[in-house]
Amino acid sequence: MSASGITKKQRQAFVRALERLSTLQRPDGDFSSWGMENVESTGQVLVALCALGIDPLTDQRFIKGGNTVIDGIMKYRRPDGGFIHSYTYDEENLSAKPDQSNSIASEQTLYALTAYYRYLVGYRSLYDFRPEMMTEFKEKIAQLNQDIIKLKNSGNQKISTIKLLFERYMAVPIEERCYVYSYKYLAEMMSDANLSNTSEYLAAAMNITEKGNGAVTDLFNTGSGNYEDYLFTDRDYQDYKSIPDHPSTAYYPQIIVLLGKISNAQNAEEYPGVKEDLEAKKDLCGSHTGKDRRPQ
Known part of the structure; x- marks a missing residue:
């Protein structure tokens, strides 16, 4: 739910809820539930922040010790690309092992990162299935x-x-x-x-749409239909150049966005080597997040 077009009391409730959510964030950037830090709870926070138009990489309320919500999610990434539920063994959830990728954790993380991707590129929020705005x-x-x-x-x-x-x-x-x-x-x-x-x-x-019903849209090729929506632009290239040779996990979302753009761009040949370099940098980010973060 957006904080737009609601009453003063409701806006105040949003503020208090966000303040409380901020205090619950852990030093690594993640969140816990039922006394256990886990990736799913952190992913749900990311989805909520994006729906409210809050950038988790810049809003100081959700940066703890230099760690963002994205950092909090990426700490659960395993070398195979999947995500674990938690580094703490959960005796009530035997399928969620602390050293193996978990399907539920990975699925929830995927749609949480998708929510952030959609926020970055200006698409509708995750659960708004209407066709994209002009x-x-x-x-x-x-x-x-x-x-x-x-x-x-x-x-x-x-x-x-x-x-x-x-x-x-x-x-x-x-x-x-x-x-x-x-x-x-x-x-x-x-x-x-x-x-x-x-x-x-x-x-x-909220249910008004010219089409009359919802629609599932392509993640990378959704836009107004203008030719420019399918191009890798000079601005994209400058964003790419701003990524260091050995990027930290904070650059992972930016790398994923740019990689998605150039992989689907009609003018990708105008930027030789960029796609390959982005793929290499994505793997470097993965090597940072694949290390064992369990308490010793």
Whole structure:
């Protein structure tokens, strides 16, 4: 559920829940349940953060001792590419061995990392099965999010500017407003300025779709249908160049995203050697995460 278009009390509940979730994060970046640290609980946190538009690699609330939620997940990766449930033996779960990849743990980790991939490239959140937004809407929503945060941090929140931002928010189709992740800041600024907030409650609009039903879309080749959606761009190349020769696990999601893009790009031949180098760097990240992290 997005924090957009909800009441003040609900927004406050979101804040308290996130604060509590932050305090529960362990020093390695992972989470525990029933007294046992495990990859599935950490993966569920990642899915939730992405659905709320929170980047787990930059939000300081979810970085402990330099370790992010992604680090917390990758510590459970085994050399075969799979993931274990926990490094602690669970006598009530005999199939989840602390030194062997586990199918349930690996499946949940896969969709958690998929949720983060979708967040990074601007796709719909994991459980939003509607066809992707048109590029025009994506760009307008992204710019609106940036402008709201910029005004919030400016210290000069003019009423006229707040009103204009609210008009832009209301111009977004109601079924897409859940992706205006910064709405909570706009609502707070409006409340502080005693401005009337006439936005509708979004829950009733979450099932609106022109197609009439949900759709499972291709992970890498989903977009507006524009040719540019299938290209490896110069910006992608600069992101690739920013990855060090010996990347830490923090670079793993970025490597996976770029590898997926160039593997499916129509212009991959314009960037010779990039795909092979990304594959090598992905393996290097795997070597960092495959070591035994069990307590000695």
